[in-house]
Structures are given as structure tokens and as C-alpha cells.
Amino acid sequence: FGCHSSHSLSPQVGVTSQKTMRLLPAMGKKATQKVAIADHDGVLTCFGMKKGEAVPVFKTLPGPKISRLDLGGAVGTPQEKIFVCSGSEVRGFTKKGKQFLTFEANLTESINAMHVSGADLFVCASYIYNHYCDCKDQDYYLSGDKINDITCLSTEKLPHLVPVLACQDRVLRVLQVHQTHFLYPFRFNALFSPRPSVRLGAVQQRWRRVGCILCIDTYDILGDGVSDILVGRDDGTVEVFGLDSSGEPTSRFEHVLSESVTSVQGGCVGKEGYDEGIPASLSSGWVTGLTTEALKAEAGPGDEVKMSKETQSKVAALRAELEQLQVKVLQGREKYQQSSQSSTAVSAVPVFSINDKFTLCQDDASYSLTLEVQTAIDNLLLQSDVPIDLLDVDKNSAVVSFSECDSEPNGNFLLATYRCQANTTRLELKVRSIEGQYGTLQAYITPRLQPKTCQVRQYQIKPLSLHQRTHSIDQDRPMNRLSLVGQFSFAEIHSWVVFCLPEVPEKTPAGDSITFHFHNTFLGTQLEASYCKGEGHFRSDNISTISILSDVLSKEATKRKINLNISYDINDESVSHTLKMIHPKLEYQLLLAKKVQLIDALKELQVHEGNADFLIPEYRNILDESAHLLEEYKKQPAHLERLYGMITDLFIDKFKFKGQNVKTKVSSLLEILDNYDLTSLLNFFVEA
Numbered sequence: 001f002g003c004h005s006s007h008s009l010s011p012q013v014g015v016t017s018q019k020t021m022r023l024l025p026a027m028g029k030k031a032t033q034k035v036a037i038a039d040h041d042g043v044l045t046c047f048g049m050k051k052g053e054a055v056p057v058f059k060t061l062p063g064p065k066i067s068r069l070d071l072g073g074a075v076g077t078p079q080e081k082i083f084v085c086s087g088s089e090v091r092g093f094t095k096k097g098k099q100f101l102t103f104e105a106n107l108t109e110s111i112n113a114m115h116v117s118g119a120d121l122f123v124c125a126s127y128i129y130n131h132y133c134d135c136k137d138q139d140y141y142l143s144g145d146k147i148n149d150i151t152c153l154s155t156e157k158l159p160h161l162v163p164v165l166a167c168q169d170r171v172l173r174v175l176q177v178h179q180t181h182f183l184y185p186f187r188f189n190a191l192f193s194p195r196p197s198v199r200l201g202a203v204q205q206r207w208r209r210v211g212c213i214l215c216i217d218t219y220d221i222l223g224d225g226v227s228d229i230l231v232g233r234d235d236g237t238v239e240v241f242g243l244d245s246s247g248e249p250t251s252r253f254e255h256v257l258s259e260s261v262t263s264v265q266g267g268c269v270g271k272e273g274y275d276e277g278i279p280a281s282l283s284s285g286w287v288t289g290l291t292t293e294a295l296k297a298e299a300g301p302g303d304e305v306k307m308s309k310e311t312q313s314k315v316a317a318l319r320a321e322l323e324q325l326q327v328k329v330l331q332g333r334e335k336y337q338q339s340s341q342s343s344t345a346v347s348a349v350p351v352f353s354i355n356d357k358f359t360l361c362q363d364d365a366s367y368s369l370t371l372e373v374q375t376a377i378d379n380l381l382l383q384s385d386v387p388i389d390l391l392d393v394d395k396n397s398a399v400v401s402f403s404e405c406d407s408e409p410n411g412n413f414l415l416a417t418y419r420c421q422a423n424t425t426r427l428e429l430k431v432r433s434i435e436g437q438y439g440t441l442q443a444y445i446t447p448r449l450q451p452k453t454c455q456v457r458q459y460q461i462k463p464l465s466l467h468q469r470t471h472s473i474d475q476d477r478p479m480n481r482l483s484l485v486g487q488f489s490f491a492e493i494h495s496w497v498v499f500c501l502p503e504v505p506e507k508t509p510a511g512d513s514i515t516f517h518f519h520n521t522f523l524g525t526q527l528e529a530s531y532c533k534g535e536g537h538f539r540s541d542n543i544s545t546i547s548i549l550s551d552v553l554s555k556e557a558t559k560r561k562i563n564l565n566i567s568y569d570i571n572d573e574s575v576s577h578t579l580k581m582i583h584p585k586l587e588y589q590l591l592l593a594k595k596v597q598l599i600d601a602l603k604e605l606q607v608h609e610g611n612a613d614f615l616i617p618e619y620r621n622i623l624d625e626s627a628h629l630l631e632e633y634k635k636q637p638a639h640l641e642r643l644y645g646m647i648t649d650l651f652i653d654k655f656k657f658k659g660q661n662v663k664t665k666v667s668s669l670l671e672i673l674d675n676y677d678l679t680s681l682l683n684f685f686v687e688a
Contacts, residue, residue, distance in 0.1 A: 011587045013285040014039030015353045015374060019149075020069045021263035021287065024095055025078040029285040033267045034095070038066035038084050039285060040353065044093060046082070047258050049270050052314060058097025064089075083121075085111040090121065103135050105306050109407060113150045115163070122163055124150050127507055129165060131174070145169040145505045147345030168505070169469055211235030212359070219266020221252075222293065228252065230259030234357065234370065235395070236426070238290060255290055259426060260355065260372060285374075336450070350449045358441075358459040360502055361430075365466050365522035366391055369429040369443065369459065376448040377427060384414035386439035387459050388644075391430035392635045397421055411439075422448075433465040434642065435520075436548045436649070462502055463552045464527070464545065467518040469503040473526040477541040478573035482550055485565040486557065493531045496556045500549060501529070520545070523646070541574050544646070547653040570657045576682055578650060582643060583678050589640045590676055596633045599626045644673055651685065 021037040024046070034048045034057055042063030047056045066084040071079040072092075082093045082099075089111050092101030105111065109125035116122075121132040129141040129150070146168040152161040211233030218227040221240060229241040229249070236257040241249045270289055309453075355372040371380065380398070385463035390400070398418040405412035415539040420427065431441065441459045446452065484493075491508045498504045501518060519525070525542035538549050550566065557564045602623050606612045612620050622629070651669055655662045665688055671685050 013037055013045055013356075014041035014285070016044060016262045017065075018041070018066045018262050020066060020084075021265065022069055022071050023265050023267040024071070024080050024082075025267065026268065029158070031268075032272055033269055035287060036069065036071075036082050036267060037263075037287060038069045040065045042066055042086060044069075044082065044084055044097075046095070046097065052270070052310065052619055055548075058093075059098065060093070060099075067110060067112055068114045070114050070116045070136050072118070075118040075190070081116065083116050085114050085123065087111070088125075090123065103132075105130060105132070113147060115150050115151055115152050117154070117161055120152075120161060122152060122161075124152055124165065127505070129163065131163065138344075141165075141173075141175055142510055143167055144509055145171070149405070168503070170471070187456045211237050212357075214260060214262055214491075215264045215682055218263045220363075221266060228266070230264045230266055230536065232264035234260040235428070236260060238264060253290075257288065259286075260358070270613065315587075339531050349451070352447055352449065352453075352455070354445060354455055354457065356443075356457050360466070360468055360521065360616045362468055362521050364391075365520075365685065366430045366432045367459075367465070369431065369441075371427045371429075371443065371445060371457075373425055373445060373447050375425065376422060378446045378448045379447070380418040380422060380427060382414060382416045382418070382429070382441065382443040383412060383444070384439065384441045384461070385411040386437045386441075387413045387434055388441065388461065389432045389638050390414075390416060391432060393428050393430050395428055398424065398427060412442075432642075433461045434645070435466050435522075436551075437461075438463040438465070438552075455664055463500045463548050464518070465502060466520055467501055467527060467545075468521050470517050470519045470526075473517045473519070473528055477526065477620070478571045478577050479541055480543055480546045480571050480574050481566045481569035482538040482546045483569075484531075484553060484557075485567075486534060486562050488534060488557065488560075488562050490531075490533040492560065493533075493536050494667075496553055497529055497531065499556060500552050501527075522642075523578070523585075525578060542578050542650075543570065543574060543653045543657065544578075544649045547649075547656065570654075572654075575650065575654050575685055579647070579682060579685065582647060586640075586643045588675065589636075589643060591639055592633055595622050595629050598622055602626075644670070647673065647681075651688070654685065657687070 014037050016037065020039070021035065024034040024036060026033045030050060034046055035221045036044065036046045038044045042065060043058075044060040044066065046058050049055065066086050068085050070083050071081065072083055073079045073081045080095045081100075082095070083175045084091055084093075086107045088107040090101070090103045090105065091099060092103075093099050103121070105123055105129065107123070107125050107128060111123045111125055113124040114470060116587070120138075120206045121135070123130050123132075124147040126146050127143050129143065129147065131138040131140070133504070144167075147165050148168060149166040150163060154161050163175045165175065168171060181336065194334050201332065212235075213231055214234050215232040217230045219230060220226065221228045221230075222242070223292065226243060231237075231239040231241065236259055238255045238261055239251060240253040244250050249665075253599070270291055353374050357368070357370045359368050360366075361368050362413045371377070394417075398420045401417050401419070403415040403417070405415045407413050418429075438461050442463055443457045443459070444454050445457065446454045458550070489514065494504075494514070496507045497516070498506055501516075503518075504516060513530065515528065515530040518527040519528075520542065523542065525540060525545065527542075527545055528539040529534065530537045536553075538544050538546065540549075548569070550568075554564060554566065598619070599622065602612070602615070602619055603626070606614070606623060611622055615623070648666055648669060651666070652662060669684060672680055
């Protein structure tokens with residue numbers, strides 16, 4: 001399977017949503033396939049390829065934003081009818097573009113996932129699943145968390161299709177009549193129904209990396225009778241996985257695009273006999289193909305590049321088109337400048353779309369902020385009213401500068417400006433928050449457009465921002481308990497939990513009570529939240545977590561003039577337990593800091609002596625790994641200070657629940673940390 005360059009397959013369409021591109025079935029064994037793609041302008045476009053050029057089949061008029069596209073048709077026949085959904089409406093088109101169906105689902109929310117099979121239509125809004133047959137309502141389901149995707153499983157042994165929902169809480173919900181099963185506790189953003197030769201679940205852990213999976217498909221790229229797995233990620237990566245002889249997934253191919261991949265599907269589009277995985281990029285709306293066709297080797301330095309007549313004509317046509325576009329741009333600018341001098345002229349603010357995501361990364365306990373814009377980004381201003389650390393990102397080529405800010409009167413803890421290079425349409429940042437300090441992070445995005453305009457996006461930093469939802473906790477750990485009793489409704493206490501913790505669905509859960517489990521991605525401690533109308537119980541092996549919850553929940557209740565009866569059950573063993581969990585991280589950071597401090601002195605000795613042979617093996621190893629050590633230390637600014645801060649908070653919180661103020665002893669604690677020893681630290685906590 002060759003790693004061949006991608007090539008453009010179509011004119012640019014509008015911004016696309018996840019899974020809004022599909023390939024229509026081929027008319028013959030060796031025929032190429034048509035591409036159907038829908039965009040945010042409400043336009044459904046179908047095109048094919050002929051002699052390397054995109055040939056349109058049909059194009060609908062603009063309308064409401066299209067959020068999903070699927071293919072359907074009578075069972076046992078080619079699935080060549082195109083279905084799209086906009087808002088709560090589903091429309092159907094033939095392969096030639098004739099509309100044959102308009103169906104209003106009458107949902108209170110917009111449809112974000114859809115599956116079509118024969119006369120059956122399955123649609124999902126944020127929390128609601130509905131099933132229709134011949135446009136008649138069959139059944140529905142209210143999910144406990146946001147629905148990301150849907151597929152349906154079918155087999156000869158089952159009398160009907162089995163819907164499977166992929167939900168935000170990392171659960172697959174397999175729906176049956178009057179019953180729901182919960183399987184595979186992993187986060188799923190895209191869902192697919194694998195062919196029999198592919199085992200779902202075998203590749204779950206092996207796909208973990210920075211980029212989030214937005215789309216997935218199976219296709220026999222190699223033609224060996226075994227389906228390969230095509231994956232598209234939000235960082236622009238397209239991957240092909242195969243299964244080896246033992247059934248284990250192996251990476252066969254990887255290609256990185258400049259924009260997030262919203263759709264991917266295997267098929268034959270560009271040239272008969274050559275299969276392609278075809279991603280649709282979000283920001284610009286281009287459709288790009290990766291081909292298995294053997295391309296000519298690239299010319300080396302000094303080699304003459306020889307192009308075929310067909311390629312030469314393509315290049316000439318592209319240059320001519322580019323020149324025409326440049327002339328149009330100049331004419332447009334001149335017209336704008338002339339009109340702007342008129343006293344009656346009104347400047348129109350250009351509209352641009354931003355695709356943003358603010359997610360907690362479990363691997364390094366940081367938040368990833370990803371921004372994608374249709375046009376090039378000129379600069380980005382970050383402002384935060386709470387202390388946060390900016391972490392280095394390898395893919396980020398923007399130049400960052402910091403401005404001094406006064407935190408007291410203005411509430412500014414961070415003012416940072418990113419100046420982007422030309423043609424930068426995607427920017428990825430990483431920040432780390434401090435639990436207990438909550439507020440708002442604001443991003444001001446300014447694109448390279450005239451007249452200058454800016455959009456602002458806000459992201460909430462929650463009190464327990466480093467906690468992540470999980471399905472169970474270790475009940476054998478020493479736990480502390482916080483209990484609340486008061487005249488509050490189920491919806492009110494749920495809104496308080498949503499305010500405190502990430503990954504909690506904003507919609508009040510069905511039923512009378514609910515239990516959520518969390519783990520701290522930085523320390524590994526855990527939290528259990530159980531609550532109902534008039535009562536709430538929170539258990540954690542970290543006293544500081546209980547302290548933060550107590551403070552924030554009390555403030556939220558006071559805002560609503562609700563009196564709370566608060567009680568605590570503190571387990572002193574949990575303090576030493578938490579310190580032992582911090583110990584390996586603290587020990588590692590202290591050792592890393594010590595090694596980094598030695599690097600300059602060791603390099604100076606090496607230059608003075610001419611070599612490093614006279615050094616002991618430990619110091620030679622530091623010199624050999626100096627680049628890696630400096631890079632790791634740079635990626636984790638203030639990591640050591642954060643650990644010191646957590647230990648200090650733990651010390652203060654332990655005695656706060658005993659009614660004692662020990663802030664005067666913090667200096668003694670810091671002296672022990674400067675000469676760190678776990679036993680001495682544990683003794684100090686006991687003796688204080």
C-alpha cells in the first residue's frame with residue numbers, strides 16, 4: 001500500500017459537518033463512484049471524476065445547514081438514494097438530484113445523527129432517539145447523556161434492526177424493546193457497523209492519540225478479501241489500519257492534512273481500478289483523495305521534472321484560474337476602497353465560521369483548545385480571569401507574546417497574543433488549570449479579512465476542572481464524605497454539579513436520583529456524587545476535593561437563598577493516601593529539575609575538557625539526554641509548583657475541617673518540601 005500524495009477531487013463546497021459525505025454505489029464492477037456531499041450552506045452536491053476533472057451531476061439550492069447525510073434504498077437493492085437532515089427535517093433525493101421526500105420529525109432539537117435502512121429511519125437529537133417506519137413513529141428513547149452517533153446492527157437471527165447509540169459518557173447503548181444494555185465503556189465520537197471480517201473493540205486502545213476520531217469506515221483497500229479500517233481525525237490525520245494474522249490491528253498508512261477530517265470512505269472515484277480513501281476537510285470544504293495508484297517518483301535535487309501532457313495542461317489551467325482569481329480580488333479591493341470613501345457607505349462585517357473545541361486530555365491533565373477558521377487566522381488573543389498555565393504544543397507555529405496584567409482590580413491573570421503565520425487556518429493550544437480556582441477563558445479570533453473583524457469565544461474553567469467522568473471507582477480507598485440537606489429541587493442540585501464538574505450532561509437526568517463517578521486526571525484521586533431532591537452526598541479520597549465542593553456548593557445555594565445543612569465525615573487515613581499518590585509525581589519532577597539545573601554546568605565541563613569521558617555514568621547520561629530533558633521540562637512549566645500547591649492545600653484543608661488555622665505553619669511545610677522525603681512529610685502532617 002503506497003503512501004501517495006493527496007489530490008483535490010472537487011471544487012470547494014461550504015463548511016461541512018461530521019459524516020456529510022458518501023460515495024454512491026458503482027454502476028459496474030470497474031466503474032468509478034459518484035461523491036455526494038452536503039454543507040452548512042444547505043447545498044447538496046453530487047459529482048464524479050472524468051479525466052482528472054470534477055464533473056457535476058447535480059447541485060441543490062442553498063437552504064438550512066445540513067448536519068448529516070446517509071444513503072438508503074429498498075432492502076436488497078443498491079443504496080443509491082441520498083438522505084440529508086436540516087434542523088428536524090429529513091429530505092430524500094434520487095441519484096440524479098430529484099427530491100422525492102420531505103419529512104418533518106417535529107423534534108424540539110435539531111437532528112445530529114441519522115441512519116437509514118429500507119423503510120426505517122432512525123434519527124437522534126442531543127438526547128432523544130426516534131425510530132420511524134414509512135414516516136410513521138415507531139418508538140423513542142431518552143438518553144442519559146448526549147448522543148454523538150447511531151448505527152444499526154442486523155443479522156438473520158434477529159427479527160428487526162438493533163439500534164446502537166454512541167454517547168458522550170463513553171457508553172454504547174444497545175437498544176431493544178423495553179430494555180437498554182450498556183456496553184464498551186469508551187468515548188465514541190464516530191460509530192460504524194463493521195463488516196464481519198473486522199472485530200469491533202480490538203483497536204480501541206491502539207487508536208489513542210492526540211487527534212480525536214471524527215469519522216470511520218471499513219473498506220478492502222488491498223483487495224485481499226479482508227476489510228481495512230479507515231480513520232479520520234480532527235487534527236487532519238487520515239489513517240488506514242489492517243489486521244495481522246493474529247487479528248491484531250496494525251497501522252498500514254498515515255497522511256496528515258491541514259484541516260480536520262469530517263468524513264472518510266473507501267471506494268473508487270478518481271480512476272478505474274484504483275481504490276481511494278476520501279476525506280472531506282472541514283475548514284475549507286475541499287474534498288481530497290488518497291490513491292493507491294502508483295505515482296511517479298519525485299525528482300531529486302538537480303533532476304529535471306518531467307510531466308505528462310495531461311499534467312502540464314492541468315497545471316496551465318490552474319495557473320490561468322489563479323490569475324483570474326487574483327484579478328477579481330484586486331478589482332474587489334479597489335471597489336471597496338472607492339465605496340468606503342463615500343459618506344453614505346456602510347461597512348459590512350464579514351461573516352466567518354469557527355469550529356472550536358475545548359476538551360480535557362487525560363494523558364497530561366491539560367485542556368486542549370482547538371480553533372479552525374474558514375480563512376487564514378491573523379492573530380488570537382487569550383484572556384483569563386483565573387490562573388492558568390500555557391503549555392507548549394509541537395504543532396503550533398504561531399509566535400506568542402505575553403502582556404503584563406494586574407489581577408487585582410481587573411481580574412486578569414493571563415493576556416497572551418498568538419501571531420499566526422500566513423495561511424494558518426488551524427490553531428491548537430494547551431492550558432492547565434488549578435482546581436478550586438474557576439472562571440472564564442476567552443479567545444478573541446481575528447482572521448485575515450478586510451474590514452478587520454473579530455469573534456470571541458468563551459470557555460468555562462470549572463472548580464473541579466481536572467476531573468473526568470468514569471464508570472466506577474475503587475470503593476476500598478479511604479473516603480471522606482460531604483452531605484447536603486436542604487429545600488432544593490433535583491434540577492437545582494444538578495445545575496450546581498454541572499457548574500462544578502466537567503462532562504456532566506446539562507439536561508437534568510430522568511428519574512428521582514443519579515450517581516456520577518469521576519477521577520482526577522492529574523493526581524488519580526476519585527469522586528462519587530450521588531444526589532436527589534433535597535439531598536446530596538459526595539465522597540472522595542482527597543480532602544481538598546471535598547473542601548472545594550463544600551465552598552462552591554455553599555455559594556451557589558446562598559445565591560438562590562437556600563439554607564443548607566452541611567455535614568462532613570473526614571477520614572484521616574485519606575491524607576496519607578493522597579500524599580502517597582502525589583509522591584511518585586513529585587519525586588520525578590524534583591529529579592527532572594535537578595538534572596536540568598546540571599545541564600549547563602556539565603556542558604561547560606565537557607567543552608573545557610574536550611570530552612565527557614571523565615564524568616561518572618550518571619552525568620554522561622544527563623548530557624546524552626539533555627535535549628529530551630529540556631524539552632520535557634519546557635512542556636511542563638510550573639509543574640513542580642502545582643504539586644507544592646496541592647500539598648499545601650491538602651495541609652490547610654485537613655486542619656480546616658478540624659476548625660484549626662495552620663497557615664502560619666506553611667513556611668515549615670515548604671522547608672520540608674525543599675528537602676523532600678516522604679516519611680518526613682507524612683510525619684509533619686501528623687505532628688502539626
